[in-house]
Amino acid sequence: MSNDLNKPFRFEGAHFKRWKQKMQFFLTVKKVHSVLTVPRPVIPDNAEQDDLVYWNSEIETWNETDFMCKNYILNGLSDNLYDYYNLENTAKDLWDALQKKYDTEEAGAKKYAVSRYLKFQMTDDKSVEVQSHELQKIAHEIISEGMALDEQFQIAVIIDKLPPSWKDFKNSLRHKTKEFSLESLITRLRIEEESRKQDQKEEVLQLSANNAPKRSAAVLKPAGHMARKCRNMPNPVPQASMIEEPLVAMITEINLIGGSEGWWVDTGATRHVCYDRRMFKTYSENTDDKKVLLGDSHSTNVAGIGKGYATDGMFKLNVEINKISDSAYMLSSSVNIWHARLCHSG
Template sequence: MYGETVKEMTSKFGKLEKFEGVNFRRWKQKMRFLLTTLKVVNVLPTPMPELPDDATVDQIRRGNKWDNDDFICRGHILNGMSDALFDVYQSVETAKELCDSLESKYMAEDSSSKKFLVSNFNYYKMVDLRHVMEQFHDILRILGQFTQHNLKMDESISVSSIIDKLPPSWQTFKHMLKHKKEELSLT
């Protein structure tokens, strides 16, 4: 049964989104899930075992297993990238080095995208020309990305900010919401 599950998983792997250089955190979580399912994620935190000259059969087997797991892990990570990124990273020798390279590049870019997200939220203004619920969903999408980037904002601040973003024609409704006694939630 396990063999079928892995076989199905690897056959469906091509349907997963390829990493194009954006949304690294999301892609990383999906990739980690895949590698865990395939039982090869163990090579990421574990360094390659060094075999002494007088290695035992057991040590050689563990070394061979690590090599095989690393090969599968590295291959799946590379297969999960766009062709352009594959070309850049294909020469990296181990899955751990590959992950470390991706982390250092794309997590640094993530920190600048956090600033961009905060700016997007702060400067978002609803307009009368678009449906309010459509614009509300845009704001919720931005707040969802906050969660993805481990940015935390108190819900009462979020609600108050969203009320401030309502379009000009909603001025009376905004005033009424701001003067309510009870706490409002995003729902």
């Protein structure tokens, strides 16, 4: 079983040099390789009768070895090649025929390897380290054919064939004054490639974070207090406009919707008090003797009655948003607007 592990791959017409070396090793292990170099024994003309037994034994041994060697070689060929070369008389004839055909063909393959080496170009869609190893394999093919390739020449070729996105790194390597080995170059390429992969991951995460929909919400719940205790009470005005009844709505919470320059607040109130007539969509002078109680505990006349703010029950608070922590707060001037538009419930 251990000898079978030494058996070469089945030759189908490609990579003859590799197969040839493997087959020679296999024939040597089987102790039949000698028939490829030692010709068949011939009985000398002047051999004595006593020597004939020795020579006949040598010829028989050689024939048996040749038979084994020939069939080992044939079994290493594909079926088509087996049928073609089976007609050869001896193992050496078979071996010589294979070398004559495929050694000549691989001489042309040598030129093809050189052409592949010169035309090889790395791309951005494959690992640079893997492509460097592929280029080195082609270089080894050329060297195995007897053509010398200087190590520094191979280094210069690998650097020159780096993909376009590696232009800056390529230039930095070209400007190195100290020579380095192939192993050192491959290590540098591996480190650079890992660094680029990490940078790409960070860019993707950053881009995902930037493109993620921003959902920010804040709730403002003004602390309840009596109107007479308010520190931000505006100066009392002599008149106020009212919608039907002297009832003021108080905002309990508001929601911030991202993407707006300020906050639009829906009070949900059905009746409002306001000192500014322009805030009403419809307005009519008050003909009844109606009054409204103000925050300083005195009353004033109702100048007119209207329906809705100019924004249909919505008004805008000036809000600044903290860009760092996504928190929100009201401008100080917004408090005055709050009081001016909604007043207080007494």
